[in-house]
Amino acid sequence: MSDIKTQVVVLGAGPGGYSAAFRAADLGLDVVLVESRATLGGVCLNVGCIPSKALLHVAKVIDDAKAMASHGVTFGEPQIDLDKIRGWKESVVNQLTGGLTGMAKARKVTTVNGYGKFTGSNTIAVEGADGTTTITFDQAIVAAGSEPVSLPFIPEDPRIFDSTGALELADVPGEMLVLGGGIIGLEMGTVYSALGSNVSVVEFLDQLVPAADKDVVRVYNTFNKKRFNIMLSTKVVAVEAKEDGLYVTFEGKKAPAEPVRYDKILVAVGRTPNGKKVDAEKAGVTVTDRGFIEVDSQLRTNVNHIFAIGDVVGQPMLAHKAVHEAHVAAEVISGMKHFFDPKCIPSIAYTDPEIAWVGLTEREAKEQGLNFEVAKFPWAASGRAIASARTEGMTKMIFDKDNGRVIGGAIVGINAGEMLGEIGLAIEMGADAEDIGLTIHAHPTLNESIGLACEVFEGSITDLPNAKAKKKK
């Protein structure tokens, strides 16, 4: 039982929470960071973005080694040591979370371990291993994050897990069902299929990664025809847990007639905010029915001295959005007149191939009735893609037709995520097709496909047939 008084308390130490705490500390404020996990970093570092990338790296090397056979290099069958893979993944996580602990100390940010809940407008009680800590604060930043959605009709069974369970890598099931064709489901599906599982993906909508454009995802589907059994426009209506497996009944377009047996099921149908779990209403903060906390463009809640950031304030639930919101919230608390004012927030599926998009999609541009034009550069015309034997990729740019400015872009292909930054910068800076087309991109790179797509729009492309070329009489 102890009492702490502080200027700023941050509830949750995910990417948003620790960034807010560190930024506030760097701006000269006393900061207490409350975290229920033993380590800092939240879902992203502990059971999300980072460990999944460690496993996806493993998957990629396995797949690449296999693919080499057709180019004259044959490796033996991989020997999978799950304990060692898991150990390596954990070492990655530990390195990063350990780094955060060190940085918190260096910044003199006090961390309190336990689940923090509001008890009044200026107090938070943290239930920890050593009892309750009461924190009295001047200002608070709620960064309570989100958790996987669980479906009511799915039974409690150790063979059914969410992304956290999937990352534990207990075994490699023979038959695995991924429920939900979004980014998380496909990433984990990729890992398990590389390790040897037969993976089926069931998606209620008619498209995997529904937020991305259809033509972009089509490239992904074609490439992964053999990897996954994909069931679109199909839903799971019942799961029966039997001793020899989980029997799943489907309904919809691609539904098998009979229930299908799986060894494991990954439920990856989305994430739900934790707004209702911190007793925010006791501080007077309004929480919506769905658990979101509404904020203004300075991340301020309806209560003047309480801010909220990250997943808990709304979509997209992405670490990089939370970090930027965190900086704004901390800066506003320290007296700066800053606003969260991005033109775009990038999204990336670290699948194989990667699917990355930023700004408006073609569908959104259409829905908004914009005067836009799409230009695509297929990687079949890219020397670097051909040399890497990965020509399935495509770079797609979306322009405002009135002024040629970039309003969106999508890349599907290997390393797509690493290339997306240029498009985001272009959108933020208001660059137009000519600006990017005239920027000399190194050759041969996959990245030059962005410049070449702009040349397609400009009508100056020479690496493809030019639809805008002058017609000879």
Place this chain on the structure above:
Amino acid sequence: MADIQDVQVPDVGGDAVEVIELCVAVGDTVAQEDSLITVESDKASMDIPSPGAGTITEITVAIGDKVNEGSVIVKLAVEASAEAEQSAAPQQAAPAPEPQAPEKAPAQPVEQSTSDLEAFPPSVVGVEIVEVRVPDIGTEDEVDVIEVLVRPGDNVLQEDGLITVETDKATMDVPSSAPGVVKEVIVKNGDKVKQGSLILMLEVCHTEEVNVVVPTTTIDTKVVAPKAKGPVGVPSEAPVPFHPMARATARDTVYSSPSVRRVAREFGVDMTKVTGTGRKKRILKEDVQAYVKYELSRPKATAAANTSGGGGGLQLIAQPKVDFAKFGEIEQTPLTRIQKISGPNLHRNWVTIPHVTQFEEADITDVEAFRKEQNEAGKKQKLDVKITPLVFIMKALAKSLEAFPVFNSSLHEDGEHLVMKKYIHIGIAVDTPKGLVVPVVRDVNKKGIYDLSRELMELSAKARDGKLKAQDMQGGCMTISSLGGIGGTAFTPIVNAPEVAILGVSKSEIKPKWDGAAFQPRLMLPLSLSYDHRVIDGALAAKFAVHLGGIMSDIRKLIL
């Protein structure tokens, strides 16, 4: 080489009207704006002015005829094509003093007079009625409409005020989103409005290329004379202060990088109002800084902000609060809009400018005799204009400014330079029911007595009707405040910054003046010259006053 132009009936705001008088005959020479015919509608009668100078070669209507917008009234022979061009140009320019904001008027005949279609640039594509709604006014609450600034039929430019609304913090004008003609005003004084409320219906025409000039070299070119309600022939060369908002178009999305947007938000700058000077009109940090600097340099539109608390670094105690009701019955009335705007300006000028007032008397016996004589003669010639004493004072002042250029200057904001002006625009303080306004007469040194008299009449009428536009009140070099019509012997006017001097005029009086042998009855006009002592020395001011008085006592000096 004379061009024959058809002169047509402009927009007369209704259906067919009856010709009740012909003001010209074949062979008459007319000047631009001279009346050609008088028409009468069910509401009012009005004169149709000539679009240009020339000779009447044919009159195509007779008394009693019904005419429509577009009907040909007379054929006008314009002296030469060069002149035709000149007369055509004002027709293009008149309804739209600012070329980038053409008004609707020129397009109207297109609708109704198909036979004359060729008279118009084909690029005038049509007319559209648009709804003008209350934009984001910084509050979600309802606000009071305290003044409706336009009436149906008014021509408005983009950014012209339509209504004035009052919030608990400030009053502000809601500007027009586009140039056009007011068709219908939906709101009235006292209404409550909020963002999105419909203010009025505006008739807007697509006249992007309206500046394509009607051909003037071809014989028989048809030209219509759209009669603008505003002043005709506002000198386009008149310097109007640059406003960064002027070139912004609402449709453009903001074009700037994240760091610039951040700076803008810190200062609360509406980026759609900032003009970008970067490549492809990108808004740079410097543009935001310039905008903020400009906005800060503008006086705030609330009197309250400056009347208490002692702004400008003055360490003043607050006004004592007095409960007047203790002493008798009282009533509270609001300051007028003009008072609210001019009050802080006057206060700033009064406290920041070291004023000195020089008094002088001018002998106007002769000029008054001359003036009355001319007005008598004018009456016989049926001139539509009367010369007032003020016009002579304006001419004398313009002449004096030429002789003493330091009076025609402004202090540079760096405090180290004077801005010397090569033009002579004179502001005339006009007392209106709503408060004091100062319309500006441009290029006084270049205009004759009659021109100035007419212009002054028009400006005064506009001032009294509250129709003055911002540009009518900008660019003055020195101001005349004449209280001569009321009375008084002298007063100390406040310099109208950034001008450096102001001339007060009081009531003239016959006084005995010693001519060396005897006292003579002379009509003496008291002059009060207030000046900024930072710029003008006392000796110079005295010389200026004497020089001015000298001209007034013998106006032959005006032509020296």
